[in-house]
Structure formats: structure tokens, C-alpha cells
Amino acid sequence: MIINQTFISDIKTIITDSREMAIRAVDHQRTLMYWHIGKRIFEEEQKGKERADYGVYLIKYLSEQLQPEYGSGYSVRQINLYRQFYRMFPIVHTLCAQLSWSQYKLLLSVDNESERDFYIAETVKNNWTVRQLERQIYSSLYNRLLLSNDKESVLAVARKEKVPSEAKEIIKDPMVLEFLGMKREASYYERDLESAIITHLQDFLLELGNGFSFVARQKRIHLDGDEFYVDLVCYNRLLRCFVIIEIKTHKLTHQDIGQLQMYVNYFDRMEKLTDENATIGILLCASKNDTVVKFTLPEGQKQIIASQYELYLPTEKQLLEEVNRELEIFEERGEMSSHLDNK
Template structure:
């Protein structure tokens, strides 16, 4: 066994304690959420056995809170108990299906593995090794998010929409704040706008799956976090600077898989210098993504210029094993006919999306999608 220094011993013990704390957080989070679910179940079952008179359910919660709070603490107010009850009502079918499925499947032999768990406030957690019994318990639980996530999700009435946000929050390790923003910015409606009904249903089963360039595109993009005025008295340079200053938020709004590479990327052709506003890379699609920012209405010259940048990257920059470069123009306004006749039917690399500095009206987006 290799000899360790006192400093290394300190670091090893510190790492072990920190790991144990994270493991405790993981199991406590799952256990707490399941406990609240079963409290909700007990309340509903009690109500079903009791009186049908008006006010009976409310009286039950008031009396229950009065008895539980002195013994168990502040977490059992009438409002919290009502949330637990609603949690059971909303998720009982999903819970039953999940448990039934796991009972039918034969448990496989598992090694120590790493499981990412979503946090309540910030992305501080990392993948941590967890013992086999704990892994099994977490796998059996249908609840992969924290209680505060479910408090938000329960308010989403549309089952398809709610399931989509639940899948994405778990897969992308969204904090509660990030989940709230994605919901407020109508991510589901924006993705659904470019999909038929069958594809929309897939969003609730698999989340946002990216298989081709168009899957990674939203329209519009919501940039309220830039804190720029909605009027037109900021420049394209102001817009770019604001994006760089809030790069993490911008990448979150773009969606999964985007990585920042460069800004104002200089390229030279025939002695002339050109600058690409933003250069990104998409991990899933394995390609460069070039973004051009326009504060006004999109023009056909803008599309032609971006096409030139994309062609240059395909010829001069990308490796053979990488896929073709994608170009995205973010503009204040656009005309579909300009895009259609400039790019042609075979276009699969250039996209034009509007950006907005405020959250969209969800009902309007729903009406547009239904039409």
C-alpha cells in the first residue's frame, strides 16, 4: 500500500465525508418525496371512507394538521397536506405503472454505479458512487426529482406537457428555478409548434430527443434574462455582449448539447475579413453551429452571408468525421417567403428564428399550434 502524507489523508477523509453527505441527500430526497406521496394516498383513502358532505375533506386536513404539527413540525400545514393529497391524485397512475413494471422485471446484477440526482436550488451535485441497495431503491422509485420540482409540475394541467417537463428536468438536472423558467418561457409549446400531433406525444414519452439539426432549433428563442429593452435602441454588439455576459443562461435557452467555442470569429476569404458573431458546437449532432445576430427584420442578404460562413466551415474547419455545420440567424422579425425562396426546399443547414425579450403568452402559442 502506497504511503500517504498527512495532507493526502486529510483530503481523502474530507472527500469521503462529502461523498457520504451527498449520498444521504440523494436517499433523503427520494424517501421524502415518496413519503409525501404515501401521505397523500392515506388522506385520499380516508376521505373515500368518510362523509360525502361538503367541507369534510377540508375539515380532515385542518384536524390532521393540528395533530401532526406539534409532533412532527412545521412541514404539515393544511396547505402542505393539500399538496401531498394532490401529489397522490396526479401521480397515482404513473406510480402504479412504474411499480408494476419493476415487479415484473427480474433485477439484474449491478455494480457500483453513478446516478445523477436533480437538486432543489442549484447545480452543485455531481455524479456520486452509491452502494447497490441504494441504487436499487432509487431505480425502483418513479420520483427522480425533488419535492419542490413536483410542487411546480403538479400545477401543469396538461398531462403530456407535464410529463415532458418532468423528463427534461430529470435528464438535464434542472434546478427548480431552471424548471420554472423553462415552463414560463413555454418551452413545450415552442417545440410543439414544429411537430405534428404524433411527435408532440413523443415529447411526453422521451422528452426532447435530438436526432437531426431541425430537432435542435426553437422558434422563438426567449432572451428575457439579458435584461435588454424591448425597444430597438440597442445594437447587435449590445445584444452579443449581453449574451456573452449571460452565456450560461443563453446555452440553457438554446437547449441540450450546445457548447460555446468563440465569439467574433475572424475568417479570411480572398483577402477579405469576415466575423462570425458566435461559434458553438453541438455534442449530440457532432457539428459546429454558427449564430448570426440581427436586431431588425431578416433580409435575404443575411441568409446568403450565413450560408457562406457555413460552407466555409464545412470546407475548411470541420473534420471528416464531423457532420455538416448548422447556421442559425436570430432576428427580431422575419418573413417566411424570404426564407423559403432564398434557401430552397433542400435546405437542412440554415435556420432563422425570432428572439423575444419577454415570456410569450402560452395561450397564443397553443392556439397557433392547434391551427
């Protein structure tokens, strides 16, 4: 007797899906338990709020009573986390069942409410693991997107309230490629960086942004006897277009921009289908002069993006300085525009 293998595969899928749903359900109940513990602690604290040390004493005493019976999950540090959890998410109905307790613990380190909302929406939308969420928080994804977008646009895209219409809404500058494991001080060729990206392709696509899939490496272009090779070709299903990436381990030049423009033109005329959008070109470079980029490209163009890469995670101070610098430039432009309007 021959058994259809599709039947076996279906049964295996049912078992796997059911197990995953059971694990998620148990974890969500655990998350709710920690929230209710935090709520009860906060309510008890209010009874002795006139005593400055009451809260500290209460948590220490509670830990002494619970830890011998229930284990290390009720240490002073853990109980403080439950209290903080309730204070940060005071309405139980706002808790997301798709997020695990481990992910909520990571979110407790994010003080800004809009930033926290962004990471919650992105985690649910992209089904991020704990490790992926941790990396995005520590690489300050939210702040990097804010460098080229307004807060409302970033949040709207994350919550699926808005479909990205421009590459800059999902492509970051700088890109952080610390997962490649390449040392900053080392001398390396562009092919070395490209090979490292291919080795860590899943992490690279995650860093690129939402909706990216890999198409080709060293895509050959033949033009009347001359041959050219595009470093990386991707496709973005949200923007519905090809995204071609050129890697430059030196400071960006206007010749690099011209080369990428030629590749973009080729894909638009030879590869793009009629119902697809215009090709996007990304110059991934070690450093760049934004003014050179600005005057090399036509005004208002949206197809070529120069993004600097970093081989290490930026510090919060570095990112805040960059955000503040961009805000100052924006304000100066606003003042200049207002001055011209008054004239």
C-alpha cells in the first residue's frame, strides 16, 4: 500500500503548528502573570508611598517569600522588572500576544514611547526573533530611519498604515554591518566585503529593510562587446522594483555615481516589467560627501541612494549627535525658506 507523502507532510505541519501555538499561549500567560504581579506591587506601594524606602523594602521582602518556593524568577532584580513592566504598559489590553516575555524585557530598555511602538509594530510585522529584535534596538534602527524621515512616516510604515512609496522610507543611512565580523582597521577589497555579505545574507537583508529578497551576485551586463558586473541584485516586494547595490570600500566619487546610474538605466530598460516601478540603486560606501552626491545627481531624483556603512554598532551618543545635526540643518532650511517667503 502506497501512502501519499502529502498526507504525512500535512500531519507533521499540524503537529508543528500546534506545538508552536501552545508555546506562544503559555508564554503569553506567563507575560500576563508578570504584568499582574507588577500591578499588584504598584498598588501595594501606593499604600506606603509616604515612606521613601517602602518600595525597596516591599520588593526585597516579596523576593524572600517567593524565591525559596518558586525559584530565581522571583529575585529582587526580576520582581523589579515586573513592576517596571506594569509601569511601562499600564493597560493590559495593549499587550501584544505575538510578543514573548523575552522580547518585552528588551523593550523595557526603550524609554521613548514612539520608539517602543515602532519596535513592537516591526517585531509583529516581520516576526522578529528575540535576537533580531535585540540587534535592531542596539543598532538604533528607529533613530537611523529618523535621519531621513519624519516620525509619523516611520511609525505609519511600521504599523502598515502606509505602504512605502520611496526607497528612503525603508533604506537606512548609515547601514550597520557589524555582523560581518570585519575589523575596521583592516585593509580589504570590495570582493571581501561582498563575500562576507553573501555569507551573512539573512542578516544583510534584515539590515537592508522590509520586503527585500536576494536575486543575484555579480550580475553580468553585456553592452556591445563591453562587459560590466553589478555587485548585488535584490528585489523589494513593497516598492515593487529591483534594487541593485554597488559596494565601494573607498570614499564615494562622482564616477561611482555615474557607474551606478548606468546600471539603473540598464535595469529600467532591459529587466523591469511594465507593471513594476523604477529600479533603485544603492551605493554602499565607506564614506561619502553628501554635497558631491547632491550635485552629481539631478534635483528631485529618487532612484540613487548613497548609504554609508559602519562595521561596528554606533553608540547612542553618536546617533543622537547625528539626529541633532540633521534637525539643525532642517531648522536652518526652514528659517531660510521663511525668510525668502517674507521677501
